[in-house]
Amino acid sequence: AVVSTTEEIRERMSKFDLRLRDANFTKPEGFVSASVLVPLFIRDGKVQVLLTVRSKHLRSHAGLVAFPGGHMDEDDQSVISTALREAEEETGLPAKDVDVIAVLPPSFVRPNKFVSLVVGIIPSDFEPKMNEAEVSKIFSLPLERFLRDDVVKKDMVIGESEYMIFFFHDMVDGEKIETWGFTASYCMLVGLALCTSDYKLEVQKGVYLDRHSAFLVKANENHFKSLKKVFQSKV
Numbered sequence: 001a002v003v004s005t006t007e008e009i010r011e012r013m014s015k016f017d018l019r020l021r022d023a024n025f026t027k028p029e030g031f032v033s034a035s036v037l038v039p040l041f042i043r044d045g046k047v048q049v050l051l052t053v054r055s056k057h058l059r060s061h062a063g064l065v066a067f068p069g070g071h072m073d074e075d076d077q078s079v080i081s082t083a084l085r086e087a088e089e090e091t092g093l094p095a096k097d098v099d100v101i102a103v104l105p106p107s108f109v110r111p112n113k114f115v116s117l118v119v120g121i122i123p124s125d126f127e128p129k130m131n132e133a134e135v136s137k138i139f140s141l142p143l144e145r146f147l148r149d150d151v152v153k154k155d156m157v158i159g160e161s162e163y164m165i166f167f168f169h170d171m172v173d174g175e176k177i178e179t180w181g182f183t184a185s186y187c188m189l190v191g192l193a194l195c196t197s198d199y200k201l202e203v204q205k206g207v208y209l210d211r212h213s214a215f216l217v218k219a220n221e222n223h224f225k226s227l228k229k230v231f232q233s234k235v
Helices: 006-014 079-091 143-147 181-193 217-232
Strands: 032-043 046-054 069-071 099-109 113-121 135-142 152-158 161-172 175-180 201-204 207-209
Touching: 006 099, 006 113, 006 181, 032 079, 032 181, 046 079, 046 143, 046 181, 069 079, 079 099, 079 113, 079 135, 099 181, 113 181, 135 143, 135 161, 135 175, 143 161, 143 181, 161 181, 161 201, 175 181, 181 201
Parallel strands: 032 113
Antiparallel strands: 032 046, 032 069, 046 135, 099 113, 152 161, 161 175, 201 207
């Protein structure tokens, strides 16, 4: 189970907020900056995460489950501005209605995306207005769903390390939805950060994280350097 109040969410996530930490995550040359919003809300006493299915007509990652987000524009003042603007464009979520509670360590998405993650609490009664040019579905799942043992795991060698790719399958409005890769991993990690037990998650062969270490700067800096080296070799 995960925490069940916005106050607990805010308290847990603030421990990992990069805005309050001394951290060094620099975008490599040749990479495109992007930002996603991880929108959380409480429904029926459970933390939910709002997700989208990307339009099949998009040039990259078409048809995949994703957080609302996209590329940084020249007019965006920060990674937060990008995440909020893109979320509003895709789902109709007004930026003023998002309570930003944390900026998490960035990561990479193929082929050359440098992605920042912004966690925000949104109104529980928010009704999405779908931009069909960008997304084909907007839905939510309980965050604790990503800590269950019905996950499918596949090993992938990246550089000199062996990582795990996670796949989740759910029925949403009568439609089978597959959440995997970057989105699945970060749903799991945010769920882990909000977990009420000492559950441990193996994210890499022999590497385990728990609610205290899910987004620790030092661990994420090492992980970041490892992935950075791999992705730079492919750009």
